[in-house]
Each structure stands twice: as structure tokens, then as C-alpha cells.
Amino acid sequence: MSETFRRVLIVGTGLIGGSLCLSIKKECPQAILVGMDANESSLEEALKVRAIDEIGTDFVAEVLKADLLLLCTPVKQTLSFLKEVDKLSLMRPLVISDVGSTKGEIMGLAETLTNDQLSFIGGHPMAGSHKSGFIAADVDLFENAYYVLTPSSTVSAETVDRLQALLKGTRGKFVEMTAAEHDQITGVVSHLPHIIASALVKHNQVLVKQLPMTKKLAAGGFRDITRIASSDPAMWTDILLSNQEVLVAEMKDWQKQMADILNWLERADKQTIFDFFASAKNARDALPQRKSGAIPAFNDLFVQVPDHPGEIAKVTGILAGANVSLTNLKIIENREDIFGTLQLTFKNQQDVKIAFNLLTKDGGYTCYEK
Ligand SMILES: NC(=O)C1=CN([C@@H]2O[C@H](COP(=O)(O)OP(=O)(O)OC[C@H]3O[C@@H](n4cnc5c(N)ncnc54)[C@H](O)[C@@H]3O)[C@@H](O)[C@H]2O)C=CC1
Numbered sequence: 001m002s003e004t005f006r007r008v009l010i011v012g013t014g015l016i017g018g019s020l021c022l023s024i025k026k027e028c029p030q031a032i033l034v035g036m037d038a039n040e041s042s043l044e045e046a047l048k049v050r051a052i053d054e055i056g057t058d059f060v061a062e063v064l065k066a067d068l069l070l071l072c073t074p075v076k077q078t079l080s081f082l083k084e085v086d087k088l089s090l091m092r093p094l095v096i097s098d099v100g101s102t103k104g105e106i107m108g109l110a111e112t113l114t115n116d117q118l119s120f121i122g123g124h125p126m127a128g129s130h131k132s133g134f135i136a137a138d139v140d141l142f143e144n145a146y147y148v149l150t151p152s153s154t155v156s157a158e159t160v161d162r163l164q165a166l167l168k169g170t171r172g173k174f175v176e177m178t179a180a181e182h183d184q185i186t187g188v189v190s191h192l193p194h195i196i197a198s199a200l201v202k203h204n205q206v207l208v209k210q211l212p213m214t215k216k217l218a219a220g221g222f223r224d225i226t227r228i229a230s231s232d233p234a235m236w237t238d239i240l241l242s243n244q245e246v247l248v249a250e251m252k253d254w255q256k257q258m259a260d261i262l263n264w265l266e267r268a269d270k271q272t273i274f275d276f277f278a279s280a281k282n283a284r285d286a287l288p289q290r291k292s293g294a295i296p297a298f299n300d301l302f303v304q305v306p307d308h309p310g311e312i313a314k315v316t317g318i319l320a321g322a323n324v325s326l327t328n329l330k331i332i333e334n335r336e337d338i339f340g341t342l343q344l345t346f347k348n349q350q351d352v353k354i355a356f357n358l359l360t361k362d363g364g365y366t367c368y369e370k
């Protein structure tokens with residue numbers, strides 16, 4: 001069994017960095033986790049729940065003391081940190097890994113590092129959500145999810161094993177591939193769908209202005225396919241620019257597919273349209289089932305409440321009476337004018353279930369999960 005890392009510096013204790021800290025703490029409590037983040041409240045929250053042991057204040061000083069640096073920031077920031085570390089006079093070996101959604105650009109830079117103390121292993125845990133910040137971090141976020149590793153050419157198998165040992169608590173499935181393979185695959189299954197989801201929301205907005213009922217009639221399918229459009233725009237801007245070549249090619253392909261469908265529709269080509277839907281259904285039905293845990297737990301419960309003063313206090317009162325804490329509460333929409341919908345976010349799935357039972361049985365509310 002390889003020795004794991006003693007002192008780990010995590011830069012970016014948001015959704016992904018925070019979730020990694022929680023899972024490292026679970027399996028490797030002996031590792032000292034030092035968090036750094038531009039957002040102080042993320043750090044304070046992480047320290048409060050012991051996801052990290054210390055808050056770092058001086059990046060260079062912390063890098064000099066660390067055995068492992070985990071860069072969990074948006075892709076472009078990760079590139080800057082890597083360049084900065086390469087310039088430091090390190091007295092001992094430092095392993096660096098990242099979690100960025102693209103791998104080509106970062107691996108291109110990693111292969112040019114001149115500091116012989118550095119070993120870089122690209123990483124991408126293939127699970128997450130549209131939420132951001134430590135508040136959304138979840139110890140089970142990566143369970144059963146693929147965790148892609150792209151070690152740079154000089155990294156030994158033993159170093160990769162050490163990283164995997166530290167990340168054992170993620171219960172992710174580690175898989176190695178080249179950065180080019182990674183960016184091609186994620187371009188198709190993650191980045192292009194993200195563009196399409198956001199474009200669908202934008203497309204819908206044109207009609208919302210003319211016919212406001214559009215928003216209210218947007219049914220489950222529209223919600224399912226556009227959930228990811230709620231993600232952080234800065235993070236996705238970095239992802240698109242960092243996978244530009246793949247995405248330009250894929251978008252051209254997509255345009256061709258749209259042009260074909262348009263043509264079938266203009267010609268009212270019933271058989272071809274049917275075949276298109278039938279083959280898409282077959283392909284979708286044949287996707288491997290996701291085991292529990294690989295489905296991100298958003299821990300949200302949606303509660304329909306009559307639009308009366310005091311109704312929110314009644315809901316929170318029922319929960320407080322049973323000692324169930326909320327991590328967030330949002331009023332998200334009005335339905336049929338006399339109802340509003342509350343989005344309640346809990347710490348874990350267990351609290352969601354307790355809240356569901358309390359609010360439906362005792363409170364008489366209509367509740368649903370998405
Ligand atoms: N959101 C998701 O579902 C997934 C995201 N990723 C990748 O993980 C990385 C982080 O994403 P999330 O955790 O979702 O974002 P996040 O916004 O929840 O966390 C990023 C954190 O980095 C901090 N940060 C940004 N610039 C900084 C700087 N210069 N110095 C110090 N801290 C800085 C932010 O304050 C924030 O707390 C991104 O590279 C993203 O591509 C990978 C897998 C899934």
C-alpha cells in the first residue's frame with residue numbers, strides 16, 4: 001500500500017473542492033487539509049464542519065509546506081496557479097492535481113513545467129451539479145461516478161496510486177485516458193448539452209415576453225433538459241473557451257443534424273421523423289443505469305404553499321419543531337396565482353425524507369423532489 005499525503009493544500013473550497021475535502025476527511029482523517037479560497041464564507045463554513053483543518057492565508061508559504069496541491073478553481077484560474085507554482089524554489093517534491101472540466105489545455109501546460117520537484121496528475125471527477133460553493137458540497141457527490149485521471153508523462157504509477165489512495169473516500173471509479181480523449185468525450189456528453197440547455201432557455205425567453213403564460217406552462221421535460229442552465233456562467237465560459245476546437249467541430253455537426261430535422265419537417269417526412277425518435281429512444285434506453293449515489297443528490301424539496309402571509313413561517317416552524325435544519329430557502333415561482341413554490345434545501349437526503357413526511361402528513365402541503 002502506497003503512503004498517502006500528509007499535508008494537502010486545497011485551493012477552491014467550493015462545490016467540488018469542498019466535496020473532495022469531506023470525502024478525504026472521511027477515509028484519511030490523518031491528512032492535514034489546508035483550504036484557500038477567494039470567498040471567505042466558503043472557507044469559514046468548511047472549517048466549521050471540519051472539512052478542512054486550517055485556513056491558509058499566504059499561497060506561496062502554503063505551497064512550500066504542502067505535499068499535495070489540489071486546484072479546485074475554474075479552469076483559467078487553475079492554469080494561472082500552475083504557472084505561479086512552477087516558478088517557485090521548492091525544497092521538496094510536490095504533487096499537483098486539479099478537477100477542471102477540460103484537460104487538454106491544462107495537460108499542455110503541465111507537460112511544459114520546468115520545476116523538477118513538480119508532478120502533475122490531471123483530474124476530473126465526473127459528477128457535480130448546477131449549484132456552487134461549499135454550501136452545496138456533499139460527501140457522497142462522487143460515489144460511483146467516474147473520476148478521470150490524466151497523469152503527465154513523467155508521473156510514476158506509484159504517485160498515481162498515492163493520489164487514488166487519498167481520494168478513496170470519494171468512492172469514485174478511477175479511469176485513466178488521454179487529455180484529447182477526455183475533451184472529445186466531455187465535449188459531446190457534457191459541454192455541448194450545456195450549450196443546448198442554455199440556448200433552449202434563451203429561446204423560450206423570446207416567447208415569455210410576448211406570452212407570459214409560457215413560463216407557467218413549461219412542463220417537466222423542459223425543466224429536466226434545462227436544469228444545467230442554472231450553473232455558474234463564469235465556470236462555463238472557461239470550459240467552452242478551454243475546449244474550443246472540439247466544441248466548434250461538434251456545434252457544426254449539431255447544426256447539420258438540426259438542418260436535417262428541419263428538412264424532414266418541411267417535407268412532412270413522417271417515416272424519417274419516426275425513425276429519428278425511435279433510434280434516439282433506443283440509444284437513450286440503452287444508457288447504463290446510474291447506481292444510487294452517481295445521481296447527484298441536490299437535497300431539494302419543493303413545497304407548494306398558498307400565497308398567504310405567515311405561510312413560510314408555518315413551513316419553517318414545522319421543520320424547526322422536528323429539529324430539521326435548512327441550508328437554503330428560496331421562493332421560486334407562482335403557480336396558478338394562488339400558490340407559490342418554496343425550494344427548501346437540506347443537508348442530506350435523510351432530512352429531505354423527514355421534511356417530506358412532516359410537510360405532507362402534518363402540514364397537508366403538496367411536496368415534490370425533482
Ligand atoms: N460544478 C460541477 O458540477 C463540476 C465542476 N468541475 C470543475 O471544478 C472546478 C470548480 O468548480 P465548482 O467547485 O463547481 O465551482 P465553485 O464555484 O463551487 O468553487 C470554485 C471555488 O474557487 C474559488 N476561486 C475562484 N477563483 C479563485 C482564486 N483566484 N483564488 C482562490 N479561490 C478562487 C471560488 O471562490 C469558489 O469557492 C471547475 O474547474 C469546474 O470546471 C468538475 C466537475 C463537476
Ligand SMILES: O=C(O)C(=O)Cc1ccc(O)cc1
Pocket residue numbers: 100101125126127128129130190228
Ligand atoms: O449538473 C450536472 O448534471 C452536471 O453535468 C455537472 C457537471 C458539470 C461539469 C462537469 O465537468 C461535470 C459534471
